[in-house]
Amino acid sequence: MSEPKPKKKFSRRKFIVRSSVGVGVLLGGIYFSRPAWRRSIASMANSAEPFYMGGTDKPLLWFEIRADNQVLLHSPKVEMGQGTFTGLAQIAADELEVDFSQIKVVHAATATGNIDGLSTGGSTSISSLWQPLRELAATMREMLKHEAARIMGAEASALSVKEGVVSGNGRALTYGEIVKEVKEWEIPETPPLKDIKSYKFVGKPLPRVDLHDKVIGAPIFGMDATMPDMLYGAVVRPAYIGARYVSADTSQAEKMPGVVQVVKEADFVGVVARSIVEAENAKNAIQVTWDVEKEWQSEEIEEMIKVGKGEPFVIQKEGGAKRILDNEEDVATAEFKSPIGAHAQLEPNGAVAFVEEGKATVMISTQVVKITRKEVAARLGLDEEKVNIIPTYLGGGFGRRLHTPNAIQAAVLSKAVGKPVKCFFNRQEEFQNDTFRPPTHHVLRAKLGSDGLIRAIEHQVSSGDVMFGSPLFPGIAEPILGADAGAWRGGMIQYGKIPNYRAVSWRVKLPFATSWWRSLGLLANTFAIESFMDELAIKAGKDPVQFRLDQIQDDEAGHRLKEVIKAAAAKAGWKDGAHNGRAMGFAASTDANTPCAQVAEVSIEDGQIRVHKVTCAIDPGLAVNPDQVRAQCEGAIIMGLSASMYEKMTVRDGQLTPTLYGPYRMALMKDVPREIDVVILENAEAPGAVGEPPLGPIGAAVANAVFRLTGQRLREMPLELA
Amino acid sequence: MKISFNINGTPQEVDADGNTPLLWVIRDVLDLKGTKFGCGKAACGACTVHVNGEAVRSCSYAAKFAEGKNITTIEGLATGDGLHPVQQAWMEEIVPQCGYCQPGFMMATAALLEKVPNPTDQDIDDNIVNICRCATYYRMRKAIHRAAEIKNANT
Amino acid sequence: MKKNYLFYTLFLLTAGMALAYASSELQEGDAMAQPPGGEEPEDALQAFDKMMAVLTHKRCVNCHPAGDRPRQGEDSHYHNFGVRRGEDNHGLPALRCETCHQQENNNFSGVPGAPEWSLAPLSMQWEGLSRVEIARSMLDPARNGGRTLEETVRHLTEHELVLWAWEPGVDASGTPREKPPVPKDEYIKAVKAWAEAGAPIPEE
Known part of the structure; x- marks a missing residue:
């Protein structure tokens, strides 16, 4: 039985050690720990009706095998559109040796199933279940085989399994037939997993398992x-x-x-x-x-959120960036802002x-x-x-x-x-009582060296709380973490060859609820850092793609980041500067160990920014379902465009406003790029994060293109031309 | 008051306050849950149904106006055994993510195709203004073009 | 509620006290100065002032836009979601006015409604015109839909879509929409008085 590889993050960085533990556990996708599912197998074995699979409403865990040989997979994670159910079905089908069409995924309920103890979020559903689900499914398959052997009076090793049918000895039994004959199950040692290359369903762009229900309007919400x-x-x-x-x-x-x-x-x-x-x-x-x-106003919130007003915490430090930037001349500086964002999910x-x-x-x-x-x-x-x-x-x-x-x-x-x-909730209440994406303020400073590369850089981000104050996150952990890892997500410098860098997270407690919004701080932090990188490349007289490549370290994370940058540039046919009224903008980010680079091709029509095409290269590791990886990228890019270009909540006379779609301007069909080209690289063995990482680069990619067209450097979301 | 209409080809009579939004009659009286509540203000389009063939946002449509009308919801979009061309195209392009807004989009699209059998991208931009937070618009556009193909091939 | 309102209005009209009642509804001061009574024929230009105070109000002009995009709200912003005029002024093939707007206001959604909810034809665009220019266009059969003066008066005083301006309902957040600055019956009277005086348009 192979141990899941612990995910290493931020290698070579002097990452603040005391924060890495909690964050790694929470965001790294490994919190769904082995003891937890081990315990669940053990409890199946020990309970009075262990692992009941007879297809009734009796308590059961994970798999329910029905007489018609359909397998219900009771998912410990919820399906919110991210495609988790489909990925889990693919993973389970391969190890369970059933056809993809034989698996139906349902939500586990707390009374009858195994529910993830923490949450569904953080782009971790597939990555966290990849190892345990394969082992569970393989174990289940062996248990069925073992029982079939008993029923048939054969050696289990002499039996073969295909599409949920165990055969050998001249007989064949379906899984559904086997479970009817079993009173007590024996749980074996976890069998070895199959070679990933032999998987029939993992890695295939299969249609979503919930596709038909969602197309006929089934009552599932x-x-x-x-x-x-x-x-x-x-x-x-x-x-x-x-x-x-x-x-x-x-x-x-x-x-x-x-x-x-x-x-x-x-x-x-x-x-x-x-x-x-x-x-x-x-x-x-x-x-x-x-x-x-008190009747709050937007101006007061903007004042509160400025860098320097809250509590600072150094989240990243290498060399003497502060000393250089405080004392030397010709230091480039820039400030960026992002607004309060609403979730605006359609179901209240x-x-x-x-x-x-x-x-x-x-x-x-x-x-x-x-x-x-x-x-x-x-x-x-x-x-x-x-x-x-x-x-x-x-x-x-x-x-x-x-x-x-x-x-x-x-x-x-x-x-x-x-x-x-x-x-x-009604819609107005939903807007007024949202747990918003906090507004942010960013101050960046950098000093170029004589080689035209960055000698020192600093990113300071001030934000309302994301992770802190959440019921997911006990308050007692705040002093251990120091900084809100949700707020600074994406806020560290990812260019490890820079000799001196520093990132600071300023915490501001706002008077209204702020919390998790898809990709957390990634959207705003990447907008700020990657816009600034563009400014620095221009200042250095360098191509922004090469400028980035030249400053990425040579370790595994660096290699993967460089590969997506090169792939995006190649696929887009990257060209610096404006051509025939259009220009490209480039940006890249790494989030939850998934690097992503994007090229936005933009023009100005009737005084408005028009995004024609986005090319996206992403490396989420093994893509369990490449079509769903693509779908998540397309959705994240458009949602990120919407947040970067149109969306903004304001505070007026104590109220958050607007409170309706329309006045809360979001991307509509007409605003969506006609072309979105997604390139998937798989430079890691296991599946990684997909749902959030592609939200990172888009804002900066658009702003960087706009600069090439207009000479206007847009440093505030939503992006508006002067 | 008593209100009579055809819904998905079946005559219905309901007893409701005439000002009740048709949406709630469809969802809670007739128990057809495919028509969604998104905003209740005719802003998101999740509640789109057809009234005498026209796309209508049912959250803003008093039930009394349904008297004598033919109403189609997502549950009745397909006639016969198979799926409606719009639903087929939605399957082919694997459009939905969370899926909540999709019935409204499909109903709006089906209405569009009745009027404009071969919509251009501009037609789609102008007519399909519902809201999808998962932002599946990119695939929707492809699916709308594909639905037009399927529909035109069928007729 | 609506019934009571009508009854009350009729009662006051028959009592010859229309202005007295109406002034209680006024939001702006100019017409307030008018003495109650209103039995004498109004001076034609005063009538013109009153009529145009209504016709240049956003409740009217929002749907008499200069281009293909309706406007909405007290700040006359472009209609949300890129809504367009369409070939018949009733919207686009699958985004008709009737997709959202019905025969009457909807108090649940705050979506306004009235019979024939639609944009005025492009020839009747008022947005950006002065009141004198609007008046001229109203009298010009090439731009008023070929109406005679009598028909124009009927449109201005009887058309339910026009009279909706005095029952504009509430917006999406439940806030009542602003009404035109002249009460309905006073406005109707002014239109008729102006027409009877030969529909004079002042030089401005």
Whole structure:
């Protein structure tokens, strides 16, 4: 049995050691530790009905083999569009020796399955399950073979397995037939895994397992969930930053048509009615007194977020960058800014809950299944085992569902009326109560050497919290980490040949909730650093692609980064400067060990920036499903373009605004590049991160192209021409 | 009030407040969950259905206006055994990611193809203005062109 | 609610107190100065002032744009999502006005609605015109859809889409839309008075 290779990050860097442990565990994709799944196999063996696979509703883990020889894979990770279910099906099918079409992936529920203890996020679903799932599937296959041998009276080694059928000795049994005959399972030592090259499904661009359901509009999302006799809830949510619930006059709401009950809690007020419309109408009739200490304005937030205002923490240091930059002449400096960003996922947050006689069931779109269970149990005063969280497909995640306390509200309303209650945010509430991507401010300084390469560089980023303050991340770890690794994600200097470099993360506590937004700090930090790299290349009179290649170190990470840079430049036909009204811009980043380089081809039409083509080279290691890697790149590029070019929340008179699509301008069909060319390199053996890394370079790539066309250096997102 | 209409080819009579958005009648009274709530303000297009063949955002359409009309939702887009050409193209191009907005996009696209059998990129840009946060637009454009091909080959 | 409003209006009209009622609705001061009563025929140019105060308001001009893009909102920004006029002024093939706008305002979505919700034809573009230029275009059959004066008056005083301006509903966040600065009945009276006086257009 081979040990999964521990992922090494930032080799050669003098990375602040005390932060590397926690971050490595959290973001490195290895937190789904071997003991955890080992334990799950052990518990299967020890429980009264171990590893039940008879196709009923009995407790089971991971695999459920049905009589018709279909295998249900109970996924410990949720599907939010990132394609995880498909990748897991491919991985499992290969080791389990079934056809891809025989596997159906479903969400594990806390009562019946093995749920990832932390979350679905951080681009880790496939990478973290790659080793354990293959071993589990191989083990399962051997168990089935072993039982088949017993039934057939043959030696297991004499049997062969193909497409879920065990044959030998002149007989053949399907997996479905075998499980019917098994009372007790024997769990063997984990068998050796197959040679990756022999895999039939891993590495193939197979269609998504959820494709058909999603094309026919099947009811698979949290908001589609129903329970018998279900009522509809609505909760009054704050519209002002920092608003504290004081009291509510519900006299009018109580008389509204369809109202079943008005529910007043110490921390919120809600209403339960027969329909969504009646619940919303009644909610609007509740007069809530809020305590709002201060009416915040955008200008104040911008002032708070400036580098130098918060608490600094040095996250990267090599040589004497600060000394050089403080004392020498001809130091290049530049400042960059990024705005508050909304998640704007299409399915609002909400849940369907039923609380009855000492137990609770919650159906919900969430990225944190277990944390949600813990929170609901705590609020209801129940043991966690009495709370079953049934995850549904997510109508978008993007980090918005890495805290879903809305499950509590649905549960409390259900408990009050003794019936299932569906309770969701409306869109305005969703915008007002988002956990936003924090605004950032960046100060960069650099000094070129006589060879035209960078002698010293410094990146300082000031940001609101991302990881800190999240329920995923105990506050006790903050002093250990020092800096918010979410805020500085992508904020380190990735050009290791530079002799002197330094990165500083400034922490600012903002008065509104900021949190995980797909790729975290990567979007803004890469925009700042890679725009600045472009400025430095121009100052040095060098081609920006070669300028980057010349300053990347020669280790494995450096090699992979250089390869994507070269591949992107080659595929795009990289040309510096403007040609026939168009120009290319170049940028590259490394995120969660996945390097990505992008070339944006841009023109100016009617005074607006128009992106015609984006070429993207990415090296996520082994691509379990190249088509889904491509899909994630296309989506990330467009989402990154949207955030870089159009999106911005502002704070006005204490409110976050706007609160609707349209006024919150996002990329539409018309804004999308007509060509997106994705090149996938696979210079690592195991699968790595895919969902977030390709968001990194796009903002800088566009801004760098705009400079070549207009001479305007755009240093603030969203990018706007003067 | 009683409201009668055809939905996906089947006559229906519902008893609802006439001002209830058609979306909630479709989702919660008739239990057809493919039509999605995204914003409730006719801004995102996730709730797009066809009313007498026209694309309509059902969150902003009072149920009383449905009286006597023919309504089609994603569940009724395909007629016969197979999928509608738009759905077929969506399968071929593997468009959906999270999938939540996709029914609205497919309904808008199906309406477009009825009016413009061979839409240009400009037609697509102008007419398809729904919102997809996973940003599957790139594949959607390909799928719309492909759907036109399939549809035109069928007729 | 709507019923009450109409009843109240009719009652006041018959009582000959239209202006008194209307002034309670005014948002701007100019018409407030008018004494209640309004029995005497209005001076034609005063009537013109009142009429044009309405017709140059964003509730009217947003849908009489200079190009193919409608405007919306109190700040008359271009309609979200790149909405366009289309061949029949009712939008594009799959992005019709009726995709979102119905026969009446929708209080849930804040989407305004009225019968025949559409853009005024391009020939009737008012955006960027002075009030005198607007008036001239209204009287020019080449630009007013071939209407006679009588038909123009009917459009201005009876067309439900025009009169929607006084029942503009709420926006997406539930905030009432701003109404034109002259009450509806006073406006109607002014249009008629102006037409009866021979539809004079002042030199400006």
